Every structure is written in structure tokens, then in C-alpha cells.
Amino acid sequence: MLEDSVPLSHYLMLSATLFVIGIVGVLIRRNVIVVFMSIEIMLNAVNISLIAFDNYMNLSNGQIFSFMVICVAAAEVSVGLAIIIAVHRNKPTVNLDEFNLLKW
């Protein structure tokens, strides 16, 4: 059994590490593509913890949730990339520091 070989805490550590990597990536990188990738890393970090708990508690809810997350992530990627392309058309750069549009 999986839980016999690798304890739950390891999975959670991995998940937390990936999540922090994602956060740091979002916060410190300027390239919008990299930021976007970091967000994906965060999502997948959450997926890992979902699957881990699912397995640990012998339920199937976590798998279903993670599928949902993957689906939403796929949709979000398409929308996000579309936005990035639209922004890039206005300004020939992908540096996030050049964009302060999110205010009125």
C-alpha cells in the first residue's frame, strides 16, 4: 500500500513546497508567462494534496475534485493566454512591471 511506503506528511511537504515555489514565482518574476506558469504550479500543488488526502482517507472525493481543478485549470489557461496575447498586442512586452492597468 502506498501509505505504508510513503507517509502522508511527505506528500503534504511536497505539496507545500511546490505551492511556496509557485507563490514566490508569482511574486518575484516579471515575465508574465513565468508568473502564469507559477500559478499552474500552485494549482498542481493543491492537486497533489487533494490526491494524497484522498488516498489516505480511502475516499474518492479528492480524485473528483482534482479532476475538476484540472478542467478549470485548462479553461483558465486558455483564457489567461488569450488575455496575455491581447495585452501583448497593445504593448510589445511581457514584463508585468509595465502594466498597471488593474485600477480605475
Add this chain to the structure above:
Amino acid sequence: MLLKLTCLVPLFPLIGSIINGFFGLKIGKNAVGLIACGSILLSFLTSVLIFIGFLMLPEGQHVFEQVVWTWFGAGDFNVDFGFQIDPLTLVMMFVVTGVGFIIHVYAIGYMHEEFSYYRFFAYFNLFASAMLLLVMGNNFLLMFIGWEGVGLCSYFLIGYYFEKKSACDAGTKAFIVNRVGDFAFLLAVMYIFNVFGTIDFTDVMHAAPEKLIYGGEIVTIITMLLFVGATGKSAQIPLYTWLPDAMEGPTPVSALIHAATMVTAGVYMVVRCNVLFNLSPLTMTVVAFIGGGTAIMAATIGMTQFDIKRVLAYSTVSQIGYMFLACGVGAYTAAIFHLVTHAFFKACLFLGSGSVIHGIHGEQDMRKMGGLKRHMPVTYWTFLVSTLAIAGIFPLAGFFSKDEILYHSLMDGNIIFWGMGISAALLTAFYMFRLVFMTFHGESRVDPSVHPHESPKVMTMPLVALAGLATVGGLLGIPLIHGWHILHNWLEPVLHFDLANALKHSEHMLHEAGRHAPSWAHLLEPKEHNLWIESSLMLFSLVVAIVGIASAYIFYIKRPDLPEKFTKGQWGFDLVQNKYYVDELYDDSIVQPTIKASKLLWKECDAKAIDGTVNGAAKAIGWFSRQAQVFQSGFVRNYALFMVVGFISLLLVMF
């Protein structure tokens, strides 16, 4: 049943007012006049039907109430929108609709040149409706609605020529002075509700002798407040100053509102509450003194004025003073009698003055009139009849009503009241004939460019009708012969007051409260109707009236130079001519301080304190927002950072 028609009486003029007010310009002048006069004529005819229905009521029933709907109710407190028909109401209804109709017809001719003809008639009908509500309401609150309604219409109509500053000021003045009285009236109504738990006339008047102590504080306060209300509406001392200024309105308004009906509402109210007033001898004395004092004072001012309408205005104040004098000595029949005859002859006088003003193109100064007799004969003769009536010459209406008041003020009051009455009668005869002589007799002082002319038929016919009424109106109250006083017999059910019973209840209540009841035995002594005194008083007052007329004749026809000699440089004359400086006194003592205080409140309290607080709050929020603005950088990663920081601090707080 004919009495079911009651609610229609105030409704007709209201409908007329609405039609004229909203569609007056579209339907044209003729239709407006037709609707205005037609609606009030319908009211009059309905009143006649109601009168017939009232006569057919079973023996012993003297009041009919029709509740249209419950106006509002809160707990035990219910106010009905209901009408009450009793002999007093019927008298007032006939005065309002009858004289009102005649004046409406006159107004068609008088106002014909006006552009906003429809506006005038809309207000005029609205006034009639409110006045009918006032006299027909079956409780104090409904009366108050009418009371305020007529005040409002009076304000509208005084300020009818609103492009004239003096007219606007006069309207405002009338409204504000009336507010003082209205406030007291409202307080009285509240107190009545507090004491009786109801404001229905019938219930209150029925319960009053059993609940109130004769001469007690409660009834005195209530009646005093009611009387203050009456002084406002009926232009008595100290609230009379608005009425002379109200002459800025068109003349039909002066005739209907400021002579015949609205200003007598106070008298009506006092008579309506006669049970309460009967229970308070102190208030009665005050009423009589105020009435008599007003009668004399206004008459003296009337002698010195030169504006034809102002003389009549002071005359009105003086005559209403007479009515209050009558109320004050308990002669309510005489008060109502004088109210009715006064409505006839004073309306005629005002309309006559309007005809004169119309005939010489808007001139109101009597010094620029004279000799108009041959130019406008109909106006002259009707005016003369009414003047003789107001002066109290036999057998015209004023003779009967005035002598009844004088008789009662001597017999039920005392010699002081009678003295006030008879001197006012002398002054009345003098100033009214001064008016007639200056206007119609002697040399013409009219501007030569003006050609005086008689007014059209639509204006002279109402004059003739009113002069006719002023001639025969006295038949309502034939004195001396027992049982011939129609009005007295008619009003008996309303004015019937069982003093002995009331005193018994009062004694009982005082004993329960552990107080000693004073001796009231002398109050119950029956009073003899002394024919000999009455007839000699009549003769005397007739002589007084003739003396007044004769002196006016000497002063203004025989020796026109005399008035000049007597008045020039006399401080007494200047005092009276300037209306005893009462307006100036009020202005200095009340109006100006109020304006100053208001300005102070405006500039200091309102502009600085209140506006400062409100604007300050807005400014503080604005400043705070500007400080918070720096967080909104527009950089996505900043926002993400805030979220992370927030999330971490939340975790730290929770664990």
C-alpha cells in the same frame, strides 16, 4: 332621504376647482366662469334640499351626522371624515353658498380682463369648498382642515397679483399671522382630546358639563386657546394686522373671504363651542373685552384711512369685534345674526367699492374720487343701502342685529361693554358716511383723463341682490315681539345650555376633589326680557347713528375744510392714521428680532456648524481615501503579495 346629499355640498366646488385649475386655460374664460358659478350654485341648491330634509326630521332631532369614511384610527382614537348638519351649520352653509354664489357671479365681470382668470376661479372654488368643510365637519380636526384650507386659499388670493411685491408680502403676512392663531387652535384641540378622549363635536359638547368644572382651569385654558385661534382667523386684537393688508387681493376676494365668510369662521367656532365658553366666565369676559376693544379701535382707524378698501377692511375688523362682543356676553344668536347680516351688507359694500375702482380704472384713493353718484347710479344706491344698514338705520338689516348685540351687552354684560358697543356704532356711522360722501358726493376729484362709467350688468346685478338681502335680512330676527325672532328659535337647539345642571356637576366634582364650591346661586336667577329698556336702547342707538351720519355730513359735505383744520398737526390724528403704530411695534418687537435670529441661526448655526460638520465628514473621508489610494497600484503582483501577506497573517492569528 335628502340629508344623504350632505357630502356633495363641499364636493361640487372642489370638483369645479380641479377642473378650472387643471384645464382652465384650454376650456376658455366663459366655460371657467360657468363651471365656477355653476358648482357653487349646485352647492346652494343642494343646501336647500338638505334644509328641506332637515325640516322633515322627526320632532326632537336637531342634528344629523353623516360619516363618509373613517379618516384614521389609532387605538381608541378614531377620527371620522364626517359631516354634521344642525341649525347653525345650515345658517353658515346658506351664507357661504348664497353670498358666495353672488360674489362668484360678480367676479366674472370684475376679473374679466385678467389673463389668469382660471387660476382665480380655481382658488375661489377651492376656498368655497374648504369653507364648507369648516362649517360642516363633525369634529374639531375636520374643522381644522377647513380652517387651514381657507387660510391657504386666502394666502393664494391675497397674493393673486404676485408680480406686485406688496401683494406677496401681504399674503405672507396673512399666512404667518394666521399661523399663530392656528397653532393655538391646534393646541386646544389636543387638550380637548386629552380631556375628553374624543374630538367629535356632539360628544365633546355633550360631555363637557359633566367633565369640566365651571370656571375651572382646564376649561379656561381650552377656551382661551380656542379664542386665540379665533382672533387669528377673525382678525381681532392682537392678531388683526393682516386683514387691512389683505386688501391687496382682488376685490371679490375681499368681499367673500375677508368680509363675508372666512374672517367670521372664528365667530362660528366660538358659537359652535358655546358649551365650553359658557363654562368659563373668565374667557367670556376676555372675549367681550377683546371684541369691544377691537370694535372701537378698528373704527377709529377706519375714520382716518383714505384707501376705500382699507376703510372697509377696518370696518370689517370692527364689525367682527361686535360679533365677539356678543359672544362674550353669551348672546350667541346675536353674534350669528350679525354675522349673517354683516355678510350681506359688507359683501355689498366691498363689491360696490370694487365697482367704483373698476369704473375709475383702478384708483383706490378716496381723495381722487368724489361726485361719482351721477356716473354710477346703481352702485351708488346699493352702496348707500348697505351703508345705512351697517350704520344701523331702521329698518335695514344692521339695525336689528346691532341693536340685539347692544341690548345683550347691557343686560347680560355691563355698562362698559355697552359703552364700547355704542361708541363703535357712532364711529361706524361716521366713517361709513365719510366714505360715501367722499366717494359719491361733492366735487369730482377724479383724474380728468379718466371717464368714470357704470359697471356691466354682471357686476351690478349681484350688488342689487346683496342690497336687497341687506334690506330684508333683519326680518330674520324681529325684536320685541316674543317668538318672532326666527333665528333665535332656529338656533335654540344648538345654543341650549343647562347651566343649573352644569353647576350641579361642578359642585359634585369639586366636593369629590375635597374643595369647596363657591356660591353660584346668583348665576341662576332668571333674566327678564325688558321690553322697555330694549325699545329705548333701539331709539338711542338710532339717534347715535343719525348723529354720526350728520357729523359726517357736516365734515365732508357742508364744510369740507373742517377735517383739514381738525386733523392738521394733531398728534392724536397722526397716531390713529398710522394705525397706532401697531404694525411698526410688531415689526420692531417680533418681526425684526425673528429675522435677526434667523439670520444668526442661518449664518452661524446652519452654515458653519451643520454644514461644517457634514462637509467636514466628507472631507475627512476623502483624505483617508487618498491615503488608502497608494495600495491600489494596478500591479497584479502587488495584489498577489497583499493576498499572501493577508493569508499568512490570518494563519498566524488563528494558530
